[in-house]
Amino acid sequence: MPIDFSVEPEFQADLDWIDQFVREEVEPIEAIFPNGHLAFDKTFEPAQKLVRPLQQKVKDRGLWALHLPPHLGGMGLGNVKLALVNEILGRTVWAPSVFGCQAPDSGNAEIIAHYGTPEQKEKYLQPLLDGKITSTYAMTEPQGGADPKVFTTKAVRDGDHWVISGQKWFASHANYAEFLVTMAITDPDAPPYQRMSMFIVPKDTPGLRIIRNVGFVTEKAATHGYLSFDDVRVPADHMLGPQGGAFVVAQVRLGGGRIHHAMRTIGEARRALDMMCERALSRVTQGERLARKQMVQERIADSWIELEQFRLLVLRTAWLIDKHKNYKTVRGDISAIKAIMPKVLHDIASRALHLHGSLGISEEMPFAGLVMQSFHMGLADGPVEVHKVTLAREVLSRYRATEDLFPSYHLPEVRARAIEKYRAALEHIDEQV
Numbered sequence: 529m530p531i532d533f534s535v536e537p538e539f540q541a542d543l544d545w546i547d548q549f550v551r552e553e554v555e556p557i558e559a560i561f562p563n564g565h566l567a568f569d570k571t572f573e574p575a576q577k578l579v580r581p582l583q584q585k586v587k588d589r590g591l592w593a594l595h596l597p598p599h600l601g602g603m604g605l606g607n608v609k610l611a612l613v614n615e616i617l618g619r620t621v622w623a624p625s626v627f628g629c630q631a632p633d634s635g636n637a638e639i640i641a642h643y644g645t646p647e648q649k650e651k652y653l654q655p656l657l658d659g660k661i662t663s664t665y666a667m668t669e670p671q672g673g674a675d676p677k678v679f680t681t682k683a684v685r686d687g688d689h690w691v692i693s694g695q696k697w698f699a700s701h702a703n704y705a706e707f708l709v710t711m712a713i714t715d716p717d718a719p720p721y722q723r724m725s726m727f728i729v730p731k732d733t734p735g736l737r738i739i740r741n742v743g744f745v746t747e748k749a750a751t752h753g754y755l756s757f758d759d760v761r762v763p764a765d766h767m768l769g770p771q772g773g774a775f776v777v778a779q780v781r782l783g784g785g786r787i788h789h790a791m792r793t794i795g796e797a798r799r800a801l802d803m804m805c806e807r808a809l810s811r812v813t814q815g816e817r818l819a820r821k822q823m824v825q826e827r828i829a830d831s832w833i834e835l836e837q838f839r840l841l842v843l844r845t846a847w848l849i850d851k852h853k854n855y856k857t858v859r860g861d862i863s864a865i866k867a868i869m870p871k872v873l874h875d876i877a878s879r880a881l882h883l884h885g886s887l888g889i890s891e892e893m894p895f896a897g898l899v900m901q902s903f904h905m906g907l908a909d910g911p912v913e914v915h916k917v918t919l920a921r922e923v924l925s926r927y928r929a930t931e932d933l934f935p936s937y938h939l940p941e942v943r944a945r946a947i948e949k950y951r952a953a954l955e956h957i958d959e960q961v
């Protein structure tokens with residue numbers, strides 16, 4: 529299968545429609561409600577009144593929840609086309625909700641679709657797919673997120689129920705959620721990655737409490753839940769997937785979700801670059817436009833190169849996923865884009881901020897939020913370091929150690945082998961050449 533990122537004219541027409549629709553219809557919602565978390569509050573009528581008609585237009589055009597396979601109402605587009613859509617949606621925090629593909633609902637929907645029982649699908653999946661409710665993914669614990677082996681939240685079987693106790697940390701949008709998907713230790717004596725099981729927990733279950741909502745400096749609201757489970761009883765049929773299978777289930781959700789974030793980051797970074805270019809062409813200092821100054825030109829050139837490199841890496845990874853139809857085969861490639869994504873956004877957004885001077889640092893511009901968003905990207909699906917370790921392991925697995933004292937590419941050895949190979953032809957040539 530040759531690498532080809534071009535699309536048929538009909539899909540290009542869809543992309544053009546999405547681009548114009550996001551610019552003209554969705555971006556104004558962000559201008560009115562800059563707090564993107566409100567997209568998850570389905571009870572906040574002032575915003576929902578604007579969002580619902582746009583969602584209908586997206587549905588009418590057949591572009592709703594595009595990440596889903598056809599049997600769940602999506603188009604089964606494949607990851608290259610999804611990348612091309614998501615790089616447009618990344619321009620504004622409201623676009624994923626308008627198009628029915630916002631995280632963590634999209635990932636939660638994927639795992640319920642994959643592992644859910646018919647009852648779980650009817651009760652939780654359908655309203656999620658319809659965009660009627662919000663969900664949360666609660667995995668991280670206060671004592672550690674990057675290493676799930678330190679998790680202590682447990683679920684103990686009691687008759688027809690599981691009783692969950694423990695704490696979860698930074699569960700985004702828990703305050704708006706109807707239910708959460710969480711993992712707890714059910715088999716403490718099993719090997720570390722087979723100890724935990726996944727559960728669906730309705731938000732109103734007695735014993736489930738938000739200790740507080742945590743925010744960070746550029747966010748307009750605190751919406752990352754610090755949660756306490758005090759003997760939370762859920763019916764046994766609320767286990768999602770097999771007992772001890774939480775990590776297998778989680779992989780289904782993280783595989784696709786990881787690359788969707790990367791796709792949208794392209795859109796965020798491009799928006800910052802667009803702004804940088806307009807400003808450089810407009811602002812005059814010391815008698816000439818900023819765009820005439822070579823240090824400014826260098827920053828614009830660097831930003832363009834880094835963005836296009838990143839975009840190609842994302843598209844190539846999307847293409848590989850489509851080709852192999854298996855996230856595991858391209859785990860290293862996915863880790864690579866996860867690892868570089870925060871840096872690309874950070875560097876481009878920081879240059880854009882700086883080029884705008886005091887205006888750039890002010891809350892009248894989006895740059896500080898984008899810089900902070902780059903840190904979000906470097907943590908939310910696991911820290912950059914963890915992705916680099918995965919990638920490095922994958923790369924190293926393609927090599928073999930040498931038993932010799934000197935490396936296999938030691939030049940004197942290489943030369944000796946080459947001379948040996950061509951000895952007959954070299955007989956009459958001076959060895960010193």
Ligand SMILES: Cc1cc2nc3c(=O)[nH]c(=O)nc-3n(C[C@H](O)[C@H](O)[C@H](O)COP(=O)(O)OP(=O)(O)OC[C@H]3O[C@@H](n4cnc5c(N)ncnc54)[C@H](O)[C@@H]3O)c2cc1C
Pocket residue numbers: 632664665666667668669670671672673674675697698699700752903904907908909910911912913914917
């Ligand atoms: C905006 C945002 C939203 C989030 N939403 C959710 C959510 O909805 N649900 C959820 O469950 N979690 C969520 N998280 C939590 C996220 O998954 C964790 O922050 C992440 O897994 C890291 O865990 P930690 O914060 O406990 O950091 P730690 O595990 O304490 O790691 C801290 C730092 O240690 C270093 N480090 C860690 N491991 C290694 C290593 N192997 N090698 C080298 N250095 C290392 C890294 O520098 C890392 O940043 C969210 C986080 C953010 C920032």
